Amino acid sequence: MVPIFVRIRHARTKATLTQTELARRLGVQRSAVTQWERSAGTTPSVSHLSQIASETRVCFEWLATGRGPPSPIDGTFDEAVVLNDYAHDELEGRVLAALRRVGGRRRETVVRVVELLSS
Numbered sequence: 001m002v003p004i005f006v007r008i009r010h011a012r013t014k015a016t017l018t019q020t021e022l023a024r025r026l027g028v029q030r031s032a033v034t035q036w037e038r039s040a041g042t043t044p045s046v047s048h049l050s051q052i053a054s055e056t057r058v059c060f061e062w063l064a065t066g067r068g069p070p071s072p073i074d075g076t077f078d079e080a081v082v083l084n085d086y087a088h089d090e091l092e093g094r095v096l097a098a099l100r101r102v103g104g105r106r107r108e109t110v111v112r113v114v115e116l117l118s119s
Contacts, residue, residue, distance in 0.1 A: 011056035
């Protein structure tokens with residue numbers, strides 16, 4: 001299996017990023033990226049691995065473990081979360097929480113009232 005420091009370097013160079021640019025995007029010092037890419041260096045946290053995968057467009061599982069393909073087979077990533085499915089602010093959160101407390105047919109009525117008010 002390819003060691004993690006090699007996978008990190010491969011992901012970065014394939015994305016045509018310098019160590020300095022990757023560090024800037026992750027909000028770390030360039031020396032951190034240098035350490036991650038050294039055989040005797042440190043291993044990034046899971047949070048940083050996630051950010052590296054995102055910034056370099058490689059699969060997180062491959063980057064973190066070496067398993068699976070480096071990139072999606074068809075070249076596109078599936079969305080892990082659809083942000084429009086979640087409340088965007090406290091007020092939307094309150095409406096959603098209230099709706100979840102309403103049961104049965106009243107729930108449909110509440111949705112229709114909100115839809116009418118929004119049109």
